[in-house]
Each structure stands twice: as C-alpha cells, then as structure tokens.
Amino acid sequence: MNGKQREWVEAFRSQQDLYRSFGECMLQVLTELLSNRNIPINSITYRVKDVDALAEKLTRPGKDYESLTDVTDLLGLRVVTNFADDVDRVVRIIDRHLDVDPDHSEDKRPYDPHWFGYASVHRVCSLPKAMLERPEYARFAGLRCEIQVRSILQHAWAEIEHDLGYKVAGGIPNSLRRRFSMLAGLLELADDQFMLLRDELTLYSTRVVAQLQRNPEAVALDTISLETFIRNSPVVQKLDEEISEMRGRPLMGPTKAVLEARVEELTYLGVKNIKDLATALEASQELVRSLAHKIYRDDRRRGLPMSRGSCLSLLVQVLIGRLDSLEEVRTLLDRFNIGAPAARDERAILLKEMAQGLMV
Known part of the structure; x- marks a missing residue:
C-alpha cells in the first residue's frame, strides 16, 4: 500500500461515524419512499465498509482510484423485495428521487438464456441537490452509496453463493457447474411462480365478490x-x-x-x-x-x-x-x-x- 492509499484509509477511519449517519439517513429516505408507494419490502439494511476491507480493495490488481470518493461502496444499502418484479419498481423510484451515477450503476440480472447466477440491480447514488441544501443533510454533500436491489430469492442465492466462497476461488469446478446452474434456475423459476401466485390471488379476490352474489x-x-x-x-x-x-x-x-x-x-x-x-x-x-x-x-x-x-x-x-x-x-x-x-x-x-x- 502506497502513501496515498494509507492516507485514504486513515481518512475513512476518521469518517466512520459520518458514514454511519449517512447510512441511517439513506435507510430512512428509502423506507419513506417505498412505504409511500405500497411496495412490499422484506428488508432494507445498510453497512459501512470495514476499514481493513477498504485497505484490501485499494491494493487489488487492476484497481486504480484517483480519490477516496471513487470507491463507490464505502456505504452499501440492500433492498430486498418479496417479488422479483418489484425490483424494477424500486429501481424506478431510486432513479426518480435520488441522484444516480449511471457510469457506476449496473443491472447484474442475467439476460443470457444459457447463464444462471447472481441477480441484483446496483445503483450508486447520492442525495439530490434539493436535500443537500437543507441544514440537516448538508454534511452528506459529496458522499455516495451503493444500493443493491434484489428479490428475497435472489438474496438467498447471493448469500449461499457467498457462503460457499466459490468466487474467491476463481470460479466453480466444471464438474459442479451444472448443479449450480440447476439450483439457480430453480430459484428463478420459484420467483416467477410466486409472482404468478400473487397475481392469481389478486384475481381471485376480485372474482369472489361476484361469486358471493351468484353462487355462494x-x-x-x-x-x-x-x-x-x-x-x-x-x-x-x-x-x-x-x-x-x-x-x-x-x-x-x-x-x-x-x-x-x-x-x-x-x-x-x-x-x-x-x-x-x-x-x-x-x-x-x-x-x-x-x-x-x-x-x-x-x-x-x-x-x-x-x-x-x-x-x-x-x-x-x-x-x-x-x-x-x-x-x-x-x-x-x-x-x-x-x-x-x-x-x-x-x-x-x-x-x-x-x-x-x-x-x-
């Protein structure tokens, strides 16, 4: 680690409380935005990056940061929805109400029909200018966070995938790749079936009123x-x-x-x-x-x-x-x-x- 990187690590160490406050702020902002639109959310959480994890990230091969603020996940938030199609609804709200950095945001959901695996939408955001002009938010000027949005089944896959640790090992062995794909496909199918079940229950609710009158x-x-x-x-x-x-x-x-x-x-x-x-x-x-x-x-x-x-x-x-x-x-x-x-x-x-x- 060079001298510049050490300065960034120490600077971030001194900003831990500020980032925790930023995390509480973003948690409150997201909670209010989503509850006002009646989107069923399983959980919203945040974490401030560990100082040692930052030090390790700064020294990874291929990483070339010009400043500490170029590290986009010093604060990370995760929004877990009950249904897969609510992910897009959440993302649209984030895009509409927060200041999103499109160059560092991405959709990691698989669109290749031959590939199964990690599925999540990432948005790198800061508070909008109108909020930063208010005294209670002014201290968060220049701070960014990464928001991950995924369904609860996508989240389950990501947690198990992380726990198995195959990414760290550079990928899974070919002999096990088919089994991983099958499991990921099952979770994706389950996501689809839960959405269908929700829609059918909604349709059933509308039909019941008429059936009560005609044929109770x-x-x-x-x-x-x-x-x-x-x-x-x-x-x-x-x-x-x-x-x-x-x-x-x-x-x-x-x-x-x-x-x-x-x-x-x-x-x-x-x-x-x-x-x-x-x-x-x-x-x-x-x-x-x-x-x-x-x-x-x-x-x-x-x-x-x-x-x-x-x-x-x-x-x-x-x-x-x-x-x-x-x-x-x-x-x-x-x-x-x-x-x-x-x-x-x-x-x-x-x-x-x-x-x-x-x-x-």
Whole structure:
C-alpha cells in the first residue's frame, strides 16, 4: 500500500461515524419512499465498509482510484423485495428521487438464456441537490452509496453463493457447474411462480365478490372469501355495529390473524362455504346478540379498536354450544383459546344453556 492509499484509509477511519449517519439517513429516505408507494419490502439494511476491507480493495490488481470518493461502496444499502418484479419498481423510484451515477450503476440480472447466477440491480447514488441544501443533510454533500436491489430469492442465492466462497476461488469446478446452474434456475423459476401466485390471488379476490352474489355455495371458506363476506354482508355489518356501540369500541380490520382463526374454527364446526356461513349467521343472529350482551356487558377495554367480523367469533361460540356434551364444548373452548382459561367452565355452561333454550 502506497502513501496515498494509507492516507485514504486513515481518512475513512476518521469518517466512520459520518458514514454511519449517512447510512441511517439513506435507510430512512428509502423506507419513506417505498412505504409511500405500497411496495412490499422484506428488508432494507445498510453497512459501512470495514476499514481493513477498504485497505484490501485499494491494493487489488487492476484497481486504480484517483480519490477516496471513487470507491463507490464505502456505504452499501440492500433492498430486498418479496417479488422479483418489484425490483424494477424500486429501481424506478431510486432513479426518480435520488441522484444516480449511471457510469457506476449496473443491472447484474442475467439476460443470457444459457447463464444462471447472481441477480441484483446496483445503483450508486447520492442525495439530490434539493436535500443537500437543507441544514440537516448538508454534511452528506459529496458522499455516495451503493444500493443493491434484489428479490428475497435472489438474496438467498447471493448469500449461499457467498457462503460457499466459490468466487474467491476463481470460479466453480466444471464438474459442479451444472448443479449450480440447476439450483439457480430453480430459484428463478420459484420467483416467477410466486409472482404468478400473487397475481392469481389478486384475481381471485376480485372474482369472489361476484361469486358471493351468484353462487355462494360454490365459494369455499378461506381468508379471502371470509374477508369479502365480512365487508359485504349486511348481517355482519349490522351485528358488528351493534356490538361496537355496546362495547364502546371502534371497528377496524379484520386482521389476517383474525381471519385465519375464524376459518379454522368455522371449518372445524362444519361450515365449508360462504352459503353455509350466511345461513348459520342468519339463523343464529339473535343468539349472537344475546351472547354479546352477556359476555361484553362489563367490557373494560372501551375505546380500543375491535375487529370487523367480531360477530363471527360469537357465532363460533354459539355453534360450539350446540355440541352434544358439555365436555366437548369445554374441549373446543380450550382448543380455540376462547375466553379466559379460568372462566372457560362457566363459559361452557353458558353456551350449553343458550343452545338448549334455557337462557335467552
């Protein structure tokens, strides 16, 4: 290492805190840009280059830097998307809102049909002039970072590839090259299939609304059809509003966890499709109202949000109460974690009495 390179290493050593602050800044900027556009992101991370790693890089054969700022990855950020086609959406946002250096940016995704391997888009960026003019960002003038954008499966390949260390060894042996290509191809195929699955689920969601009107018995009970039913059923809306007003709690959601729990419970109890659900709710709505008054009359969580579709949780309990024995009722309350454990015996008796018409 020559004297100039040693000066750069020491200069960078003294700038570690500045680059960490720059990393936090870029992390915040990217997070806000992407969240505002509803792009599903798995993770955004950053790292400041290790001083020893910089020293090694400066002395590599073929590297000829004129200044420290010519090293474009002193700060590196990585954006990992859930889906491969979101990589391009992220890159377009970076290109539009940050100052990108096109000479040092590149797309490393394979376009050769005979080649599989590392896939990522790299952008070398700095903050735009308008941001650098603001006092809180002025200290980052002249600093650049490298942003890598890849899907989560592309990221998995890159991490495994790095861990195996074959790049350091100058390439993989020919005897193993075919196996590497096969694995990389499988991950690329999986990326494509996940995108297709996402698109098909979106299409299914739009079709469910029409199917609920035309042929509800043909609509299987799942989280998508259940959420659509909750948002469109006048009976659900009326019961939820009554329960919300009674409890003094605003409506929200429903959350994915709530939907999954209701599907599991209702399916176990024999509700297989949306018509079954609508019929059961219509026939049991008075019992649902009665149960709500009995178990929520002393609600101590007034003001906290409650999930839309809460009436279906009560319907589940009404259906459980119709089981043959009190022991079965108690067992299912435990299975589905309904009510406080210490009060489940009392809840089981209440449900059985309501089912038998002994209490209204």
